[in-house]
Amino acid sequence: xxxxxxxxxxxxxxxxxxxxxxxxxxxxxxxxxxxxxxxxxxxxxxxxxxxxxxxxxxxxxxxxxxxxxxxxxxxxxxxxxxxxxxxxxxxxxxxxxxxxxxxxxxxxxxxxxxxxxxxxxxxxxxxxxxxxxxxxxxxxxxxxxxxxxxxxxxxxxxxxxxxxxxx
Amino acid sequence: xxxxxxxxxxxxxxxxxxxxxxxxxxxxxxxxxxxxxxxxxxxxxxxxxxxxxxxxxxxxxxxxxxxxxxxxxxxxxxxxxxxxxxxxxxxxxxxxxxxxxxxxxxxxxxxxxxxxxxxxxxxxxxxxxxxxxxxxxxxxxxxxxxxxxxxxxxxxxxxxxxxxxxxxxxxxxxxxxxxxxxxxxxxxxxxxxxxxxxxxxxxxxxxxxxxxxxxxxxxxxxxxxxxxxxxxxxxxxxxxxxxxxxxxxxxxxxxxxxxxxxxxxxxxxxxxxxxxxxxxxxxxxxxxxxxxxxxxxxxxxxxxxxxxxxxxxxxxxxxxxxxxxxxxxxxxxxxxxxxxxxxxxxxxxxxxxxxxxxxxxxxxxxxxxxxxxxxxxxxxxxxxxxxxxxxxxxxxxxxxxxxxxxxxxxxxxxxxxxxxxxxxxxxxxxxxxxxxxxxxxxxxxxxxxxxxxxxxxxxxxxxxxxxxxxxxxxxxxxxxxxxxxxxxxxxxxxxxxxxxxxxxxxxxxxxxxxxxxxxxxxxxxxxxxxxxxxxxxxxxxxxxxxxxxxxxxxxxxxxxxxxxxxxxxxxxxxxxxxxxxxxxxxxxxxxxxxxxxxxxxxxxxxxxxxxxxxxxxxxxxxxxxxxxxxxxxxxxxxxxxxxxxxxxx
Numbered sequence: 001x002x003x004x005x006x007x008x009x010x011x012x013x014x015x016x017x018x019x020x021x022x023x024x025x026x027x028x029x030x031x032x033x034x035x036x037x038x039x040x041x042x043x044x045x046x047x048x049x050x051x052x053x054x055x056x057x058x059x060x061x062x063x064x065x066x067x068x069x070x071x072x073x074x075x076x077x078x079x080x081x082x083x084x085x086x087x088x089x090x091x092x093x094x095x096x097x098x099x100x101x102x103x104x105x106x107x108x109x110x111x112x113x114x115x116x117x118x119x120x121x122x123x124x125x126x127x128x129x130x131x132x133x134x135x136x137x138x139x140x141x142x143x144x145x146x147x148x149x150x151x152x153x154x155x156x157x158x159x160x161x162x163x164x165x166x167x
Numbered sequence: 168x169x170x171x172x173x174x175x176x177x178x179x180x181x182x183x184x185x186x187x188x189x190x191x192x193x194x195x196x197x198x199x200x201x202x203x204x205x206x207x208x209x210x211x212x213x214x215x216x217x218x219x220x221x222x223x224x225x226x227x228x229x230x231x232x233x234x235x236x237x238x239x240x241x242x243x244x245x246x247x248x249x250x251x252x253x254x255x256x257x258x259x260x261x262x263x264x265x266x267x268x269x270x271x272x273x274x275x276x277x278x279x280x281x282x283x284x285x286x287x288x289x290x291x292x293x294x295x296x297x298x299x300x301x302x303x304x305x306x307x308x309x310x311x312x313x314x315x316x317x318x319x320x321x322x323x324x325x326x327x328x329x330x331x332x333x334x335x336x337x338x339x340x341x342x343x344x345x346x347x348x349x350x351x352x353x354x355x356x357x358x359x360x361x362x363x364x365x366x367x368x369x370x371x372x373x374x375x376x377x378x379x380x381x382x383x384x385x386x387x388x389x390x391x392x393x394x395x396x397x398x399x400x401x402x403x404x405x406x407x408x409x410x411x412x413x414x415x416x417x418x419x420x421x422x423x424x425x426x427x428x429x430x431x432x433x434x435x436x437x438x439x440x441x442x443x444x445x446x447x448x449x450x451x452x453x454x455x456x457x458x459x460x461x462x463x464x465x466x467x468x469x470x471x472x473x474x475x476x477x478x479x480x481x482x483x484x485x486x487x488x489x490x491x492x493x494x495x496x497x498x499x500x501x502x503x504x505x506x507x508x509x510x511x512x513x514x515x516x517x518x519x520x521x522x523x524x525x526x527x528x529x530x531x532x533x534x535x536x537x538x539x540x541x542x543x544x545x546x547x548x549x550x551x552x553x554x555x556x557x558x559x560x561x562x563x564x565x566x567x568x569x570x571x572x573x574x575x576x577x578x579x580x581x582x583x584x585x586x587x588x589x590x591x592x593x594x595x596x597x598x599x600x601x602x603x604x605x606x607x608x609x610x611x612x613x614x615x616x617x618x619x620x621x622x623x624x625x626x627x628x629x630x631x632x633x634x635x636x637x638x639x640x641x642x643x644x645x646x647x648x649x650x651x652x653x654x655x656x657x658x659x660x661x662x663x664x665x666x667x668x669x670x671x672x673x674x675x676x677x678x679x680x681x682x683x684x685x686x687x688x689x690x691x692x693x694x695x696x697x698x699x700x701x702x703x704x705x706x707x708x709x710x711x712x713x714x715x716x717x718x719x720x721x722x723x724x725x726x727x728x729x730x731x732x733x734x735x736x737x738x739x740x741x742x743x744x745x746x747x748x749x750x751x752x753x754x755x756x757x758x759x760x761x762x763x764x765x766x767x768x769x770x771x772x773x774x775x776x777x778x779x780x781x782x783x784x785x786x787x788x789x790x791x792x793x794x795x796x797x798x799x800x801x802x803x804x805x806x807x808x809x810x811x812x813x814x815x816x
Binding site for chain 2: 006036118121128130131132135136139155157158160161162164165
């Protein structure tokens with residue numbers, strides 16, 4: 001399954017031009033790319049223990065948030081995605097969160113901070129989805145993800161436009 | 168990009184990654200597709216990330232403008248100045264268009280296959296080229312030296328022609344054209360993409376023209392004496408079949424040209440002085456998709472070229488010039504993404520020319536002046552690294568080492584720093600060098616004192632360029648570009664006069680310096696006016712003197728206006744500054760040229776197009792080069808009207 005997902009993600013990122021993509025908007029495609037990318041991210045056992053699903057928290061509104069809401073129930077490595085709105089930047093219990101420029105975010109735990117606002121990798125965001133010449137590309141802040149206890153597969157890293165990593 | 172991957176599978180359709188502009192119509196997306204190029208790095212990449220300034224011209228634009236030849240597409244791009252010797256078209260770029268060499272400092276590739284021949288190391292884009300404009304999906308002009316990935320002769324630029332797949336032009340199409348000067352053309356093509364993943368494209372082309380009746384006062388002939396002496400006949404074919412990672416391609420051309428300009432001292436005003444050119448190539452390529460961090464490709468190619476010159480001299484003497492070359496190519500490449508933020512390309516290219524034959528002889532009475540059979544081999548190893556320093560910065564560095572028989576090893580480095588301040592914008596700084604080994608014709612051609620002496624001791628010439636480019640997409644449909652360049656060519660191979668009048672010899676005597684500015688603005692959305700304006704300001708010098716045949720400015724543009732739903736009108740215009748002539752030639756003033764095309768697609772499966780070349784019937788000239796010693800200037804094509812009828816089944 002993971003291999004197939006990688007093929008799909010690779011194809012999405014590398015091969016699929018925009019020629020046939022008119023049916024889907026950029027936020028919809030970002031949501032699809034994120035969904036595939038999540039299969040290559042591992043959360044610590046403690047963060048998943050006793051949880052019935054993968055918590056996706058939305059701190060911002062907008063088209064991408066709407067698209068992500070539509071992913072409710074999708075399974076990521078056997079766990080269904082559970083989407084909820086969050087206020088006050090409180091991210092306790094969130095496995096991943098869509099964040100915007102308004103921070104700081106009080107993550108603390110193993111929360112993958114996802115954004116489509118530019119320039120947030122320097123402020124703690126871990127996965128940044130952007131568009132570039134008709135393609136969705138993503139950047140990864142690897143150190144921040146590791147500090148949060150997240151393991152990101154090397155195969156996913158290879159597909160990133162840019163991986164920020166010290167040392 | 169493989170058609171199946173692009174459009175074939177529903178899951179890809181669902182997942183296909185789009186820009187914010189994805190919500191606009193198909194045509195906007197189609198325009199955006201032009202932002203991917205394969206020429207600069209020999210793999211597909213974003214135009215804005217590419218380590219070179221690139222201009223792209225698409226089939227859609229060519230179709231609406233009524234282009235039939237690759238040269239017409241190339242002429243639309245900034246910095247290009249084509250000429251016509253009435254034997255061949257000559258290609259100038261950024262002020263360098265040297266007399267006697269038609270396109271010797273540019274590399275032309277068909278889907279990445281080097282199509283420069285093995286004797287003259289050149290490929291000419293007009294009727295000398297096997298591909299019709301209809302078979303070119305995208306013409307990419309990569310400015311500046313690209314020897315770091317292509318090896319020798321990628322000096323001023325590389326033209327990469329990305330050919331159409333069957334899926335791009337499905338079904339059978341027949342096109343006929345009739346025009347002034349007795350010109351006729353028939354084109355037949357067939358495209359098919361089958362469900363099993365196979366993709367076939369076949370194209371055939373035939374063209375014949377009586378040609379103009381030239382007025383050449385220097386030849387002192389009665390009026391009309393040159394009637395019928397400028398004829399042309401061209402036949403060509405192109406075929407491509409893809410299946411999965413495999414691709415096989417074949418092209419072939421034969422071109423016959425009657426010569427009216429009394430080249431090389433031949434008898435003026437009589438028929439029989441003519442050229443025949445041939446070219447063919449076949450290539451088998453295996454290009455796999457990414458698997459893990461690796462992507463492999465292997466290409467095997469073989470090609471041949473032929474030239475037959477038939478010259479009629481005083482007293483019924485016939486002189487023949489015969490040249491034949493064969494060459495084989497092997498190109499193996501590995502792309503690797505094993506290191507984070509790096510994309511590495513490692514390539515090995517071998518080229519063998521088992522025989523380059525050049526003969527020159529007289530018939531009646533028989534006499535042989537030249538019978539040269541030379542061979543040449545080269546091996547190139549290249550490495551390129553595209554390193555993302557941050558989401559906004561990337562550094563591309565490349566180095567290629569070429570070992571060439573008789574010339575030792577040459578290294579060609581490249582460095583390009585690209586800054587992407589925001590999506591759709593790039594600032595690039597590029598430094599690179601390139602080389603060209605003297606070709607077999609420059610080294611060994613010797614026609615017994617008629618035009619050229621051999622010089623086997625020639626050394627390679629070397630070019631160095633620094634370039635700045637700023638490219639910006641203003642919105643989903645328009646883009647702006649600005650470029651500054653500084654190019655120096657050292658030990659340039661140039662024909663030099665000898666003690667015998669009219670006879671030259673190639674020497675490493677050129678030290679050219681060309682610098683300039685290119686400015687471009689374009690809008691590329693189908694269904695709306697599409698237009699493009701380009702300005703190039705150029706300064707080309709040789710040892711402090713202004714270079715001959717080098718315009719100081721070029722201004723060109725086109726406008727494609729949809730009229731009613733089924734009509735479109737296209738206008739193209741170009742101007743170039745005055746040019747100084749070389750020895751024996753006559754200077755020419757600034758020139759303006761305009762063409763127009765009216766297209767109607769009203770009847771099912773049919774397209775009609777009326778094209779007028781040289782709308783104002785302007786009388787333009789090129790300074791005469793050494794091939795036309797009897798002339799001071801060469802008249803350029805006059806107004807011609809042509810009607811095309813295309814049937815699609």
